[in-house]
Amino acid sequence: xxxxxxVKQAYAEILAQLGKENEKIVAxxxxxxxxxxxxxxxxxxxxxxFNVGIAECNMVGIAAGMATCGKIPFVHSFAMFTAGRxxxxxxxxxxxxxxxxxxxxxxxxxxxxxxxxxxxxxxDLSLMRTIPxxxxxxxxxxxxxxxxxxxxAEYDGPCYIRMPRSATQTHTDIPGYQFEIGKxxxxxxxxxxxxxxxxxMVERAMQAAQLLKEEGICARVIDxxxxxxxxxxxxxxxxDETGAIVTTEDHNIIGGLGxxxxxxxxxxxxxxxxxxxxxxxxxxxxxxxxxxxxHGLTAQGIIACAKAVIAQK
Amino acid sequence: MDNVKIRELSKIATKARILGLDAIxxxxxxxxxxxxxxxxxxTVLFFETMRNIDPKNPKQPxxxxxxxxxxxxxxxxxxxxxLRGFFPIEDLKTFRHIDSYLSGHAEMNHVPGVDMSAGSLGxxxxxxxxMALAGKLDHAGYRVYAMxxxxxxxxxxxxxxxxAAGKYKLDxxxxxxxxxxxxxxxxVAEVMPLEPLKEKxxxxxxxxxxxxxxxxxxxxxxxxxxxxxxxxxxxVIANTVKGKGVSFMENNVNWHGHPPAEDEYQRAMAxxxxxxxxxxx
Numbered sequence: 001x002x003x004x005x006x007v008k009q010a011y012a013e014i015l016a017q018l019g020k021e022n023e024k025i026v027a028x029x030x031x032x033x034x035x036x037x038x039x040x041x042x043x044x045x046x047x048x049x050f051n052v053g054i055a056e057c058n059m060v061g062i063a064a065g066m067a068t069c070g071k072i073p074f075v076h077s078f079a080m081f082t083a084g085r086x087x088x089x090x091x092x093x094x095x096x097x098x099x100x101x102x103x104x105x106x107x108x109x110x111x112x113x114x115x116x117x118x119x120x121x122x123x124d125l126s127l128m129r130t131i132p133x134x135x136x137x138x139x140x141x142x143x144x145x146x147x148x149x150x151x152x153a154e155y156d157g158p159c160y161i162r163m164p165r166s167a168t169q170t171h172t173d174i175p176g177y178q179f180e181i182g183k184x185x186x187x188x189x190x191x192x193x194x195x196x197x198x199x200x201m202v203e204r205a206m207q208a209a210q211l212l213k214e215e216g217i218c219a220r221v222i223d224x225x226x227x228x229x230x231x232x233x234x235x236x237x238x239x240d241e242t243g244a245i246v247t248t249e250d251h252n253i254i255g256g257l258g259x260x261x262x263x264x265x266x267x268x269x270x271x272x273x274x275x276x277x278x279x280x281x282x283x284x285x286x287x288x289x290x291x292x293x294x295h296g297l298t299a300q301g302i303i304a305c306a307k308a309v310i311a312q313k
Numbered sequence: 314m315d316n317v318k319i320r321e322l323s324k325i326a327t328k329a330r331i332l333g334l335d336a337i338x339x340x341x342x343x344x345x346x347x348x349x350x351x352x353x354x355x356t357v358l359f360f361e362t363m364r365n366i367d368p369k370n371p372k373q374p375x376x377x378x379x380x381x382x383x384x385x386x387x388x389x390x391x392x393x394x395x396l397r398g399f400f401p402i403e404d405l406k407t408f409r410h411i412d413s414y415l416s417g418h419a420e421m422n423h424v425p426g427v428d429m430s431a432g433s434l435g436x437x438x439x440x441x442x443x444m445a446l447a448g449k450l451d452h453a454g455y456r457v458y459a460m461x462x463x464x465x466x467x468x469x470x471x472x473x474x475x476x477a478a479g480k481y482k483l484d485x486x487x488x489x490x491x492x493x494x495x496x497x498x499x500x501v502a503e504v505m506p507l508e509p510l511k512e513k514x515x516x517x518x519x520x521x522x523x524x525x526x527x528x529x530x531x532x533x534x535x536x537x538x539x540x541x542x543x544x545x546x547x548x549v550i551a552n553t554v555k556g557k558g559v560s561f562m563e564n565n566v567n568w569h570g571h572p573p574a575e576d577e578y579q580r581a582m583a584x585x586x587x588x589x590x591x592x593x594x
Contacts (some may be wrong), residue, residue, distance in 0.1 A: 053480075058442075061474065062440070062477065064436075065442060066447045069451070093433075
């Protein structure tokens with residue numbers, strides 16, 4: 001395992017770097033620059049940064065207008081207020097006209113711990129995934145974040161990136177790792193069960209695999225950084241080679257990664273399958289790790305699902 | 314503006330009304346009242362005011378832009394664009410049909426001359442602010458015109474955009490409120506009053522003008538006057554008549570979104586054709 005790295009620091013660094021490489025890139029904030037850390041970008045390119053105040057719907061609309069003029073806007077707020085509050089604007093002003101706007105959903109899932117359920121978005125993947133043609137992503141570590149954001153800047157079209165707040169172990173800083181939109185990554189091989197994880201749950205899935213190994217259970221871990229378009233091939237290969245699938249996400253089990261994988265499996269393979277995630281519930285105020293624990297979003301929670309799914313074989 | 318020019322614009326707008334009525338009749342669907350209140354302003358914009366628009370090159374970067382934030386006004390916008398040469402006039406007969414590119418609400422990727430897709434009310438002014446900001450950033454000389462419905466500005470996002478335009482001193486942005494005073498459920502004054510409207514925009518940092526939205530000379534003049542305003546955006550409150558040009562549709566809320574029956578279509582067409590004959594005679 002690699003070092004711990006801050007996902008949001010990595011985002012701030014790559015955005016500033018990309019800003020240097022491509023002057024079409026602009027950044028827009030809605031009074032949460034302290035969280036998006038776009039000051040790295042705005043310090044270098046003050047003319048290309050806009051803080052539009054606490055007005056996320058307007059922020060998305062402004063980005064859409066800029067995109068029609070050739071700009072590549074990155075817009076920032078909490079996932080709750082981009083994917084949630086500005087859903088209509090993302091759908092109608094950005095994705096329907098296929099404009100080149102990159103929507104960031106910061107502090108997604110329970111990573112906004114103490115702020116409580118009004119700020120803990122567990123439905124953004126679901127909302128963003130159902131918009132026709134939208135690309136939906138969620139990085140698992142700092143290294144992946146940097147490669148993902150670069151790929152997103154190069155891709156001509158609308159994207160939503162779900163960004164966690166917390167630092168994570170770096171798993172993807174491995175030889176041969178190359179980020180590609182729509183291509184999941186096999187982080188470790190296994191034949192007994194496949195754990196398909198996204199975002200911060202990748203770290204927990206890796207811990208779970210390590211612990212399962214000590215019990216003689218060989219788990220494959222797949223980092224599914226792209227929720228849409230979903231990587232069908234890697235899912236079907238995992239189903240064929242392991243015969244048991246667990247998905248894990250810090251998101252409602254309705255509509256997110258678990259649903260995306262279920263859709264592929266239901267139409268193609270009959271294998272035991274369990275969705276691990278938030279069981280259609282709101283969060284709670286508390287330390288981030290405590291909220292995760294309360295919802296079973298831990299390595300132990302994944303292990304229990306893995307064993308249950310293996311037992312169904 | 315001389316009388317020849319006024320007559321010319323009046324003819325174009327009347328033709329646009331005829332084509333809009335035909336399009337709605339052919340689709341048996343569409344928004345006629347708000348199209349007829351707005352079409353005189355669009356005629357002036359596309360035939361007099363807007364610079365660097367070229368039907369052969371509809372996306373040229375330095376063109377003035379028009380955002381139809383009240384995206385249901387397509388029965389005015391599409392005829393205006395067709396008459397301006399962006400696409401064949403006969404295509405208007407396919408308006409809202411399943412195999413047509415002329416969708417019900419404004420659509421930028423399939424309809425030449427449309428600068429922004431719109432339909433979900435309240436979103437177009439934000440896009441126009443984005444275009445104006447991009448223009449400033451690029452030191453481009455283009456101007457951005459955004460037309461809103463009066464009912465539409467009940468949406469909160471309009472006022473978010475209004476604040477932003479004021480903050481960024483967007484003197485390359487002109488907003489237009491098509492103030493026909495009627496919305497689906499009744500009069501604007503009953504459903505959700507807007508007054509004092511001029512003062513509202515003024516307090517958000519906009520220079521405001523009030524005009525008769527069917528007076529071609531006044532419309533053209535206000536867009537010229539707007540160019541003289543520096544360091545702030547301009548809002549034109551255009552007093553208009555819903556259903557303007559067809560006697561039995563004027564000021565009648567029932568003509569917001571329902572298509573005319575056959576006899577109503579015939580009567581409306583007769584009135585408009587008579588008006589055109591008078592102008593041409």
